[in-house]
Amino acid sequence: xKILVPVKRVIDYNVxxxxxxxxxxxxxxxxxxxxxPFDEISVEEAIRLKEAGKADEIVAVSIGPVKATETLRTALxxxxxxxxxxxxxxxxxxxxxxxxxxxxxxxxxxxLVILGKQAIDDDSNQTGQMLAALLGWGQGTFAxxxxxxxxxxxxxxxxxxxxxxxxxxxxxIVTTDLRLNEPRYASLPNIMKAKSKPLDTKTPGDYSVDIxxxxxxxxxxxxxKREAGEILPDVDALVAKLKEMGxx
Amino acid sequence: MKTLVWVEHEGGDLKDAxxxxxxxxxxxxEVHLLVAGSDVGGVAEAAAKIAGxxxxxxxxxxxxxxxxxxxxxxxxxxxxxDHDAFVAPATTTGKNIAPRVAAMLDVxxxxxxxxxxxxxxxxxxxxxxxxxxxVTSSDSKLVITVRGTAFxxxxxxxGSGTIEAVGSTGDAGLSSFVSEEIxxxxxxxxxxxxxxxxxxxxxxxxxxxxxVITPLADKLGAGIGASxxxxxxxYVPNDYQVGQTxxxxxxxxxxxxxxxxxxxxxxGMKDSKTIVAINKDEDAPIFQxxxxxxxxxxxxxxxxxxxxx
Ligand SMILES: Cc1cc2nc3c(=O)[nH]c(=O)nc-3n(C[C@H](O)[C@H](O)[C@H](O)COP(=O)(O)OP(=O)(O)OC[C@H]3O[C@@H](n4cnc5c(N)ncnc54)[C@H](O)[C@@H]3O)c2cc1C
Ligand SMILES: Nc1ncnc2c1ncn2[C@@H]1O[C@H](COP(=O)(O)O)[C@@H](O)[C@H]1O
Numbered sequence: 001x002k003i004l005v006p007v008k009r010v011i012d013y014n015v016x017x018x019x020x021x022x023x024x025x026x027x028x029x030x031x032x033x034x035x036x037p038f039d040e041i042s043v044e045e046a047i048r049l050k051e052a053g054k055a056d057e058i059v060a061v062s063i064g065p066v067k068a069t070e071t072l073r074t075a076l077x078x079x080x081x082x083x084x085x086x087x088x089x090x091x092x093x094x095x096x097x098x099x100x101x102x103x104x105x106x107x108x109x110x111x112l113v114i115l116g117k118q119a120i121d122d123d124s125n126q127t128g129q130m131l132a133a134l135l136g137w138g139q140g141t142f143a144x145x146x147x148x149x150x151x152x153x154x155x156x157x158x159x160x161x162x163x164x165x166x167x168x169x170x171x172x173i174v175t176t177d178l179r180l181n182e183p184r185y186a187s188l189p190n191i192m193k194a195k196s197k198p199l200d201t202k203t204p205g206d207y208s209v210d211i212x213x214x215x216x217x218x219x220x221x222x223x224x225k226r227e228a229g230e231i232l233p234d235v236d237a238l239v240a241k242l243k244e245m246g247x248x
Numbered sequence: 249m250k251t252l253v254w255v256e257h258e259g260g261d262l263k264d265a266x267x268x269x270x271x272x273x274x275x276x277x278e279v280h281l282l283v284a285g286s287d288v289g290g291v292a293e294a295a296a297k298i299a300g301x302x303x304x305x306x307x308x309x310x311x312x313x314x315x316x317x318x319x320x321x322x323x324x325x326x327x328x329x330d331h332d333a334f335v336a337p338a339t340t341t342g343k344n345i346a347p348r349v350a351a352m353l354d355v356x357x358x359x360x361x362x363x364x365x366x367x368x369x370x371x372x373x374x375x376x377x378x379x380x381x382x383v384t385s386s387d388s389k390l391v392i393t394v395r396g397t398a399f400x401x402x403x404x405x406x407g408s409g410t411i412e413a414v415g416s417t418g419d420a421g422l423s424s425f426v427s428e429e430i431x432x433x434x435x436x437x438x439x440x441x442x443x444x445x446x447x448x449x450x451x452x453x454x455x456x457x458x459x460v461i462t463p464l465a466d467k468l469g470a471g472i473g474a475s476x477x478x479x480x481x482x483y484v485p486n487d488y489q490v491g492q493t494x495x496x497x498x499x500x501x502x503x504x505x506x507x508x509x510x511x512x513x514x515x516g517m518k519d520s521k522t523i524v525a526i527n528k529d530e531d532a533p534i535f536q537x538x539x540x541x542x543x544x545x546x547x548x549x550x551x552x553x554x555x556x557x
Contacts, residue, residue, distance in 0.1 A: 017375040129347035138422035158486045159340040165426040214356035219382040229539035248557045
């Protein structure tokens with residue numbers, strides 16, 4: 001079975017995003033960028049399935065600027081076998097991403113597509129579910145545990161009330177949650193090896209997908225700022241404050 | 249505009265998250281609701297009583313139990329022939345279903361809206377809530393998920409909706425429910441709790457978490473939350489996680505104990521009315537958003553606090 005893993009290049013999770021003064025967006029100039037953390041978990045899961053003999057090839061895909069090549073190289077260094085960059089400098093929405101991924105799935109015929117549950121820049125949490133709809137496949141979102149069986153996969157999902165397990169027939173979509181695994185770091189020799197792994201470059205046009213946006217963003221602003229309050233000298237002072245608030 | 253609101257229910261009870269979605273939908277136009285599952289007559293009656301409810305569509309079929317999106321999305325997509333907007337709460341269920349519906353209708357979903365700015369304009373948080381985007385859709389139909397903390401709950405009583413059965417779209421045959429582990433607790437649910445006591449990595453173990461956090465929460469009648477670090481370390485289950493990728497909460501009072509205040513955590517609680525932080529590091533970022541802070545070892549300060557309340 002082949003596994004397709006879409007990975008997105010996003011602002012590093014340790015960086016505090018700054019809104020541009022003109023309200024046009026978030027300032028990404030000279031900001032550290034990394035693989036979306038949920039996508040690292042997806043790559044790791046695919047590698048573990050391969051190591052367990054459940055998969056034989058892992059293809060990483062990224063849709064974005066040339067710089068997304070770095071993200072794909074990271075996936076290759078972790079253990080993906082080959083990569084596809086769909087190059088575009090346009091801002092591209094989850095629906096368009098899902099359409100491009102659908103075209104790649106039609107070509108590659110994977111048994112499983114593992115995506116992150118959410119990209120930490122747009123916080124959309126949509127792409128996997130959309131891809132599942134376009135393909136007419138089952139979806140195991142917010143995965144905590146993935147067990148690939150014969151012709152099916154069981155996914156234990158992190159839901160508001162706890163955990164829910166569903167069984168999907170293969171091929172299927174999985175989106176990863178934080179507790180699925182702990183992604184490995186690429187070793188130096190693997191980083192070197194990744195440089196010679198195959199990486200194809202395509203464009204959205206190659207897949208005849210219309211990527212024109214459906215949403216226009218007219219303004220991006222900072223949320224209301226909270227001011228730091230008071231440091232209280234001791235617990236008694238806090239008890240007094242809580243009493244004032246009427247909670248104690 | 250005619251909206252179709254997803255009614256979230258469990259064990260025969262309508263979930264509160266539905267009520268905030270109704271408020272958001274009412275800003276767009278007529279509120280119709282969808283109740284799906286088997287034996288949902290009681291839920292449908294409850295939905296009809298929500299203030300502002302119009303038609304309540306009821307799809308009674310076991311295929312819709314557990315809200316499997318493979319079965320539910322085709323039902324919603326079919327009903328969308330007669331509606332202009334699908335509105336779901338941004339719960340794990342809403343997030344699972346709505347994008348699938350959006351793709352079936354070939355529209356871009358607008359996730360996690362904070363406000364309705366116009367017929368097709370909304371604000372929504374991006375970058376862990378560090379930025380708020382105003383977006384306008386050019387699609388002919390809207391698919392929206394609603395952040396519960398951003399909208400008042402519609403009154404659960406006073407409405408007079410009419411109940412109407414709709415045909416089932418059946419079982420898509422792609423998925424099945426296996427099991428669930430849902431915690432039963434007398435504690436208020438995180439997303440509707442008035443007070444939340446939250447613990448972080450500093451608690452050190454599930455025993456200590458229970459020993460230190462629970463008595464304080466009991467005293468205050470509070471819900472219990474946690475940071476990702478505390479969940480990852482196994483001190484508490486996953487559904488306790490507050491943050492960008494966990495639950496979004498905005499109680500009257502949020503007490504963060506041994507939590508540093510990473511942006512991902514702040515994203516889930518910084519709209520709380522009053523924030524109290526207890527941390528032994530005076531430079532912890534949580535103090536930058538806290539109304540009241542105590543710089544102390546939590547293992548001394550929290551039991552003392554519990555004792556004095
Ligand atoms: C993709 C992604 C998504 C994420 N989503 C979330 C999310 O939804 N929610 C979330 O919370 N995090 C999330 N995180 C993790 C986040 O970045 C932080 O790692 C996490 O919030 C830290 O948890 P913490 O504050 O408990 O631990 P730490 O950062 O380790 O802080 C522990 C704090 O306890 C204090 N302390 C230690 N001992 C004591 C003591 N005896 N008494 C008093 N204070 C003490 C320390 O001074 C410190 O400030 C996410 C991260 C990523 C990459
Ligand atoms: N431009 C992209 N390139 C590759 N994968 C993407 C892209 N955008 C989204 N994804 C995938 O979809 C997931 C969810 O993203 P989103 O729906 O934007 O929150 C991510 O974790 C990725 O796996």
